[in-house]
Amino acid sequence: MLFDHVDRVRIINLAHRTDRRAQMLGELRRLGAEHDPKVAFFDACRFDDAGSFTSRGARGVYHSHLAILEEAAAAGESVLILEDDADFTPAARDVSVPPGWQILYGGYYAATPDDLPASDIIGAHCMAFSADTVAPLAAYLRHLLTLDNHPPVDGAYVWYRRARPEVRTVFAEPVLAEQRPSRTDIAALRFFDRLPLLREGAGAARAFKRAAARRSFGLGESIVLAIVGIGSAAALVAVFA
Numbered sequence: 570m571l572f573d574h575v576d577r578v579r580i581i582n583l584a585h586r587t588d589r590r591a592q593m594l595g596e597l598r599r600l601g602a603e604h605d606p607k608v609a610f611f612d613a614c615r616f617d618d619a620g621s622f623t624s625r626g627a628r629g630v631y632h633s634h635l636a637i638l639e640e641a642a643a644a645g646e647s648v649l650i651l652e653d654d655a656d657f658t659p660a661a662r663d664v665s666v667p668p669g670w671q672i673l674y675g676g677y678y679a680a681t682p683d684d685l686p687a688s689d690i691i692g693a694h695c696m697a698f699s700a701d702t703v704a705p706l707a708a709y710l711r712h713l714l715t716l717d718n719h720p721p722v723d724g725a726y727v728w729y730r731r732a733r734p735e736v737r738t739v740f741a742e743p744v745l746a747e748q749r750p751s752r753t754d755i756a757a758l759r760f761f762d763r764l765p766l767l768r769e770g771a772g773a774a775r776a777f778k779r780a781a782a783r784r785s786f787g788l789g790e791s792i793v794l795a796i797v798g799i800g801s802a803a804a805l806v807a808v809f810a
Contacts (some may be wrong), residue, residue, distance in 0.1 A: 570600060571661045571675065571745055575697050576646035578608040581633045582653040583615065589653040592749065596657050611637055621803065631722040634693065635710045642704035649675075652694040654748050661745040672706075672730065672738045673697035675745035685740045686730075693723040695746035702736065 572578055584589050590610065597603040614632040615625070622628040634650055641648035655676065666673060674685075675695030681688035698706060709729050713719040720728060730736055 570602070571657075571664050571697075572600070572602055572605060572607065574647075574664075574670075574673075575649040575668045576607065577641060578602075578649045578651065579611045579637045579640075579643075580608070580651045580653055581613045581630070582610050583613045583629075583639070586653060593651070593653050593655070596655065600657055600661060621714070621717065622721065623740070625650065627721045630693075631710070631725070631755075634722045635707060636704045638707035638710065641698070641700070642707050646698055646703075647698060647700045648703060649695070649697040650693070651746070654693045655746040656749045657746050658744060660743045664741060664745055666739060669737050670739045671699045671702040672726070674738070674740045676747055677740065677744065679740075687731050688736065689724075690727050691723055692748065693726060695744075696726070705733075721737065723774050729754065781798065 580593055582593065594603060597605070602608060611633060614629045614636065616628050616632075617625070619625050620628050622631065630652070637648060637650050649755065661675070673696065674690065675697060676692055678691040679685055679688040680691075690783075706726075706729055709732070710722070710725055713725055713728070719725065730738055
């Protein structure tokens, strides 16, 4: 199982996103890891302004990853970092990792899928780092903060690997986790996520979309989700979410 390859697992979660916390607890139960002592939620960093990032959320995600890496480095341990919109795939149950790995991409979107090591990578929702990698990686991410122009955290990981091509990077194939459709904490909210009534419809439509993708729901659940999702809000989300 994925968690067997690391010393600690940290799940980045904003305190007010109880919906995502509940969904992640469900993901842990599916893996049989809800009581794993190496797993803990990390209270995501929050800022009043975007600083040198494109949004407050992007800044918070970057600093959350950095803080988790620095904590792992202080403990001399390897770490799996999960963002709270990660949905595990069946591959997470029986994944094998080659000896000597240093960075593991458990979930990603590649600009050049045929050449993953050289490709730009979007996504950092499921990433693992070996004990000997966390300290130099954390130092690199902190250094980037001194620059006027730097990427978000997923881009920072790409920059680090390009600066150190000797780092042994593994891309899980198939991926171990995908990002579930949910209201964003990084970019600006879409109009249907800002209004309470539309937000409820958005949540229902996303739940239906997620269940449909997994094909894990029964007839009763399908009917309930369909009824809740009916209306203009659901129609809008079906197009835009």
